[in-house]
Amino acid sequence: MMESYRAHAEAALKAYSAGEGLAPILAESMRYGLLDGGKRIRPCLLLCTAEMLGADPETTLPFACALEMIHCYSLIHDDLPAMDNDDSRRGKPSTHKQFGEANGILAGDGLLTAAALLLSKQPGHDAAKTAILSAALDMVSGQSYDLNASDRSEAFLRELHRQKTGALFRAATEAAANLADRNDLMPAFAALGETIGMLFQITDDLLDAERDRAEDKLTFVTFYGEDGARAFAAEAERSALATLADFDGAAADELRQLIRALTCRTE
């Protein structure tokens, strides 16, 4: 079933990135950075949560795609020489390696703009749009904290990851509640998304540590140690599953499975 969400998101992303009327290299570089290879966790989380809460899948798909476009633009800009300077991404050259640095910058700008434009074209659900764009701004702030990090406190580590990684996960579940016309659940589901985002980040840090890629970065593993980080992940999993305790049905089961899979993911 998660595979079905992923396939839906993938097909819709393809359709939304036709790039009609755009300069050919811009359209091609945007598609290059967006399509093929992503796990699509954020749009799947949005689609699954929205279905669990009874939203219409036709309505939710563009919101899920906008969220993924924002995630992908951030990866393109993160990989730039002035940022993390990564030459490859998802098993292929990163966008700026493939198209040059200037086109990489524009591809990211284009995807972020296309995401906002896609949202603006959806009728209603202003709170879902604001949740997603507000998270997108928090994400930039998280990257800024990461880039200019001088503080190595626990509070700083938590705030950095709450903004850098947690924000888009929060947006997925918070927007889902609005899309299902369950605004009463938005605060609880915003918190659920942040918790899932933290879970994702901790397992990311654990995988990096296994591969000796953490260096001297401030991560959950370098701060709390591997055992400490695992305990945090277990607590995040427990807390996320507790929020879902009262929900039944296939989508709720799928969401629980997604959360458990994030806890013990190996890639």
Next chain:
Amino acid sequence: MMESYRAHAEAALKAYSAGEGLAPILAESMRYGLLDGGKRIRPCLLLCTAEMLGADPETTLPFACALEMIHCYSLIHDDLPAMDNDDSRRGKPSTHKQFGEANGILAGDGLLTAAALLLSKQPGHDAAKTAILSAALDMVSGQSYDLNASDRSEAFLRELHRQKTGALFRAATEAAANLADRNDLMPAFAALGETIGMLFQITDDLLDAERDRAEDKLTFVTFYGEDGARAFAAEAERSALATLADFDGAAADELRQLIRALTCRTE
């Protein structure tokens, strides 16, 4: 009166860029690239057109500011070393010179996101939001055409500038028509904005030529010669004023004055 639009836009931009909850360097670099020094032509054009058509100024101000935030993000990214590599802007170091390249990229990302977020928070007027964000995407496409220019035809020159410069001017007047609940005027006012944008671009090219800054770039002056470019500007001015022939009142007079000032501007 144009000075009053400018002052209103400036004050609102200041208020919208407080950057609450954002990483301090991100907030500071966004404000640096946004505030002090801009002529604010695009938001003034939006505010003036909207007032002429009877829109509520309270409603229009956030849209005008979002448009200017998009313009300023594009200047920050344009100035980056991989793009135009400009060390100064508006009489001070460009944003990446002041804060470093990575922070410059993030400042631009932040301003574009903040613009989309500001739009998402405004009730209704979806067509104005879409007009602005659609223009923002065209603008990126125009930059891509400029960057990867291989074609030196008249059609290419027109399309490049229609997207790169014309799009945000088009958005200003097109959004203004929607904000005044005059959707019937949106096509005519979209065309008006594009014409004003072309007028702006031609006088820009003429000023660059006077300062010997055009080099071998494809501009209206290098393509048509100075006299040819001036004839185009005069025709654009005539066409824009003709669209406004049936409008009366102080705002209409102000708009005509703005168009005439663009034709003979010296900075």
